[in-house]
Amino acid sequence: MxxxxxxxxxxxxxxxxxxxxxxxxxxxxxxxxxxxxxxxxxxxxxxxxxxxxxxxxxxxxxxxxAAWTEYDIEETFDLRGMLEAHAADLAARRGGEALAARLDELNEQMARAIAKGGGALPEQLQQINSLFHRAVLDGSGSPRLRAMLEGLIDMPIVIRSHYISTLQDKQQSLQHHRDLAAAVRAGDGELARQVMQLHLRVAAHRFKRQRQALSTARPLKDPS
Missing domain, CATH: 1.10.10.10 (Winged helix-like DNA-binding domain superfamily/Winged helix DNA-binding domain)
Structure with a gap:
């Protein structure tokens, strides 16, 4: 390297x-x-x-x-909640079995990674999570949604959440992904919308909780 x-x-x-x-x-x-x-x-x-x-x-x-304020965090997850919920709705109506199978595959990869654990787990989960959300976005068939969400899925706030989440958080997130795959397989756009909204709202609260816990539990390193 x-x-x-x-x-x-x-x-x-x-x-x-x-x-x-x-x-x-x-x-x-x-x-x-x-x-x-x-x-x-x-x-x-x-x-x-x-x-x-x-x-x-x-x-x-x-x-x-970079310093992320509470407003930055709220705005990022609020925008994703609105746009990705719509993408999930469209994906469930348009994606069919092919998309559901792809989401199942990614969910199994995530489950195996969580079960294995290890120091590389946060990065692995971030990569799988990104692929999952991009698969939903692609399944929506909307170039405009893709353009608007492209920079939000892998924002630093989102990436960092994988490094500070607990095992229970990871398992809960995986269950949301499985529920979303089930909604896509059923062709239920409204259910997919609701699952995505719940998933991202829980992720926002989880991130803020863990961020606060980290800031008070240990001193942060000064690189100077």
């Missing part, structure tokens, strides 16, 4: 996992020394973090971990 890619992966996991406090400055020199690489790959990694929305860059304040 190239030095820039390695630095990016390390920093991304730290930011998403909450190792760095929101607003903390990410200093090239310190990170390069810690990772035993030159400052050039670190600079490239920091630029990718900014491009991904995980960090912000300011000429006077340097690169800092």
């Amino acid at each position: 190239a030095a820039a890619e390695k630095a990016y992966e390390v920093l991304k996991q730290r930011v998403i996992g909450g190792a760095y406090a929101p607003g903390a400055q990410l200093k090239e020199e310190h990170i390069a020394r810690e990772l035993a690489v030159s400052r050039t790959p670190v600079r490239a990694a920091l630029k990718r973090l900014v491009d991904d929305g995980l960090a912000t860059a300011d000429p006077n304040r340097g690169v800092r971990v």
Whole structure:
């Protein structure tokens, strides 16, 4: 793995996992020394973090971990709740058995990953979850919905939720996915809409609860 890619992966996991406090400055020199690489790959990694929305860059304040407010969290999940609920409705009416089978397959992958556990579980669940929600979106057959939701499904807030959720949270999320697959198989658009709305509202409350617990349970790492 190239030095820039390695630095990016390390920093991304730290930011998403909450190792760095929101607003903390990410200093090239310190990170390069810690990772035993030159400052050039670190600079490239920091630029990718900014491009991904995980960090912000300011000429006077340097690169800092993005700070997500309660409003940011509410807005992200509210928008997803409205748009993805409509996508789920359309997908249930249009997707048929082919979509239901694909969702079942992804649910089985998620179930196996949860049962196996391990340090790579959060990243695995994030990838499977993204594929699941994108399958529903594709099943809706709506290019406009796809364009509006493309940037919301894998927003940093959504990605980070997989790193701070409990085993019970993961199992509950999987059950919601199974219920949604069942609604698609039944062709019940209204049920699919309701399941997706519930799924995302629960996810929002869960994320805020876990975020608060983490912020009070342990000090966050200062990368400087």
